[in-house]
Amino acid sequence: MSVTRERIMELAEELILTKGYxxxxxxxxxxELGIKNAAIHYYFPSKANLGTSIVKNNFLRFEEMIENMDIRKFDExxxxxxxxRVYVKSAREQKICVIGSLGPDFNTLPEASQKELQKMTNRIIDWLTKLLETGRYNGVFAFKGDxxxxxxxxxSTMIASLQMARVLDKQAFKDIHQSLIDDLIA
Amino acid sequence: MSVTRERIMELAEELILTKGYxxxxxxxxxxELGIKNAAIHYYFPSKANLGTSIVKNNFLRFEEMIENMDIRKFDExxxxxxxxRVYVKSAREQKICVIGSLGPDFNTLPEASQKELQKMTNRIIDWLTKLLETGRYNGVFAFKGDxxxxxxxxxSTMIASLQMARVLDKQAFKDIHQSLIDDLIA
DNA sequence: TTGCATACTTACTAATTAGTAAGTATATTT
DNA sequence: AAATATACTTACTAATTAGTAAGTATGCAA
Known part of the structure; x- marks a missing residue:
């Protein structure tokens, strides 16, 4: 993989998470990278393509994360x-998350980006659902309902807590994050 | 107040809540309104001015709402x-809320809009804090912690549930909304 | 009836946007 | 050595952006 391509993706993601799509x-x-506009078009013909690539890349990182956790047999x-921890890191870096950035802009996104964002969100929800269900069965989580x-x-809580931290301050993220854990851990 | 001015504000708010700032x-x-670009500049000299006006207007509507509730002596x-209910209505109309729209774009907003958004958010949090505290004291709410x-x-939950409804579907909002109430009501 | 304020329109500008086509230097393959 | 692929740059375009200055129609007040 080209190093320029990677630097473009890294910076574009940061820009999406700080300024928005x-x-x-x-x-x-x-x-910022000291290259020409057309160099970006060489790797990413359109902004739609770049945006979608970033969502796909984010999705991939999530899949890798949960794969690694399965292997090491972490408890729930x-x-x-x-x-x-992914969100804690984002909060430290004054970033929000991909869903929290692209979600509000959803109606203005190219269709491919929309589809990919939906796929990723559903995948995260599915994984979390199983984790919570299993964790409750094993007695490490306690919560009411489905x-x-x-x-x-x-x-939702993690997405919005990063946004709240942006509008208010970092403490807001910590407070919300703590409330969430307090509610969940048995 | 001018009717054109009001129509501009109404539409601009809708655009912010559907497409983003x-x-x-x-x-x-x-x-959309069948007027010229410059007509908008006549009422709102800059986009910064228009954006800030919309936040202020939203803030005002919140203040009016809680004032009316005080008078009628509603319970917690x-x-x-x-x-x-404000969020339920937004969900029905496929809108997100002002904080959920402008929050992610915070870094790109004019300073006056940022300040006003912060003021409004703090005001909502203050009101909610007192409501929850009093409600818990009166035994109608049950929750752990501060x-x-x-x-x-x-x-946070309400902000993000509207965004999740946009990415996934309306059912997502309903599910999150219900979970929130289940957790809170004694 | 003259003058002035209100509520615009006309006509424009300068900057920024994504995107393209054609050229070029360098490295790799044949 | 020649051809080809890679990784760009140069130079451009068409569209859109917020914003402005000057003009105009209408109503109302002095």
Whole structure:
């Protein structure tokens, strides 16, 4: 893989997570990387293509994360903690998450990006649902109601807590994050 | 107040809640209302001004809502339900909320809009905190931990549930909304 | 009836946007 | 050595953006 291509993707993702899809431009990337606009088009013919690539890449990283956790046979609490750590890292870096950034812009996204974002979100919800269900069965989680609804609640909470931290302050993320864990751990 | 001014504000708010701040343009408004671009500039000299006006207007509507509830002496559950009804209505209309739309775009907003959004968010959190605290004291709410943290959690949940409904489907909002209430009502 | 404020339109600008076509340097393969 | 593929740059376009300055129609007040 080309190093330039990777630097473009890395920066584009950062721009999406800090400025949003509709606020970042090819110029933002080219000026920062010291390359020309057309160089980005060489690797990513359209902004739609670049955006979709970033969602796909994010999806891939999630799949890799849960694969590694399966192998090491982490218990449910550890798996949840690993999942939540991704958001803790984002909060530290003043970023929000991909779903929280592209979700509000959903109606303006190219169809391929929309589809990929939906696929990833469903995949995360499915994984979380199973994790919560199993964890409750094993007595490490305690919560009322359907595990699927709880999974939606957990993901929603993490998405919004990063956004709240942006509007208010970092403490907001920590507070929400702690409340979530308090509610869930048996 | 001018009727044109009001129609601009109404449409601009809708555009922010459906397309986002950085994706909507003065053209979107002028073409829809059958007026010229410059007519919008007559009422709102800059996009910064228009954006800030919309946040202020939203803030005002929240203040009016909680004022009306105080007068009628609604109990805490009714007050929470009234508050949540705003989000239920948004979900029906395929909209997200102002904080959920402008929050992710925060870094790209003009300073006046940022300040106003912060003020409004803090005001909502303060109101929710007191409501939850009083409601728990009166035995109608049941939750663990600090009321302020719980207020952050409630607001976060509503913000993100609208976004999740956009990415997934309306059922996602209903599920999250129900989980939230189940958790809170004693 | 003159003057002034309100509510716009006309006509424009400068900047930025994504995107393209054609050229070029370098490395690799044949 | 020649041909080809890779990784770009140069130079451009058409569309869209927020914003402005000057003009105009209408109503109302002095």
């Amino acid at each position: 509709n606020a970042f431009s090819y110029q933002d990337i080219s000026s 609490v550890k798996q949840l903690e690993s999942f939540l 595990a699927h609804n709880r999974a939606l609640l957990v993901l | 950085n994706a909507f343009s003065y053209q979107d408004i002028s073409s 559950v009714k007050q929470l339900e009234s508050f949540l 009321a302020h943290n719980r207020a952050l959690l409630v607001l």
